[in-house]
Amino acid sequence: MESDIYQVYEDEIHSLEEEIELLTQKFENKQESTFYSDEEIQISVKSLQGESTQHESPPDLKAELDCLESDLSFLMKFTGIWFTNYSKETVEKTGNKTIQKHRLSGNCYSLPFQMEFQLLEIQSNESISAAVTDLSIIMECGEYSDLSKFVSSAEERGNLLLFFRSLSSFAEWCEHRKCTFKHFKKLAGVYLFWILGW
Incomplete structure (x- = not known):
């Protein structure tokens, strides 16, 4: 019995x-297949150095993010x-054409909205043209x-810009109307109270 146990272990x-x-x-074969020549390494290093000089990140990303959030907050309040x-x-993304689907929801003062649209971007030479298609607003x-x-x-x-400008003006007008209505309602209550002599 003991020899059987040893045999199993062996x-x-x-x-x-x-x-x-x-x-x-397998490891050694993989090492051989991923071996790069000195020339290939130098080309890679040069391309990376070229990219890093072209796309250097700002020294303080947190400060830039805080600034953008502050601007966004101001615009939303405004x-x-x-x-x-x-x-x-x-x-879809093919050659110089990109189609993106955007969905957003929010409030304009007290009016809630939802929208979905596609943005078609076409890049030609050194300019990019964009068009909104399939706009759906709820x-x-x-x-x-x-x-x-x-x-x-x-x-x-x-036209999203026209929509948001008009919606902002309309919603602001609605808010003023509600405030005015509340004010007159309150005055009517006081006036009624005064007439009835309560």
């Missing part, structure tokens, strides 16, 4: 030695447009029938 040891030898051969969700997906227009017409018109035109 077989296991022999199996492991074979596996180690096989792995060693326009009343707050983005809550954003995603981008590359649909908004609860509710009591504002004019807003529904405006959204449909913006979808047809695909």
Whole structure:
């Protein structure tokens, strides 16, 4: 019985030695296949040095990021447009043409919105032209029938800048209207209280 146990251990040891030898051969073959000549190494180093001089990163990325976040915060406060969700997906990239699908949602003052569109970028010589296609805007227009017409018109035109400018003005006007209505409602309550003599 004891000799059987030794035999099992010896077989296991022999199996492991074979596996180690096989792995060693694979490693040595891989080492040989990934060997580069001095010339190839020098070319790689030169190309990396060229890239590093062309694309040097700013000395303080955190400061630049803080500055960009500050600018974004100012713009959101100034326009009343707050983005809550954003995603981008590359649909097609061939030669000088790129199509990306963008999805975003947010609020403009108290008006929530969602939109999805494709951005077609075409690079020619030294310029890039971009066009918005397949624009879809989802908004609860509710009591504002004019807003529904405006959204449909913006979808047809695909002009995002015009859409956001107009939406910002409209939403700001709605906020002023609500404040004015609250003020008159409060005054009407005081006036009614005074007339009835309560």
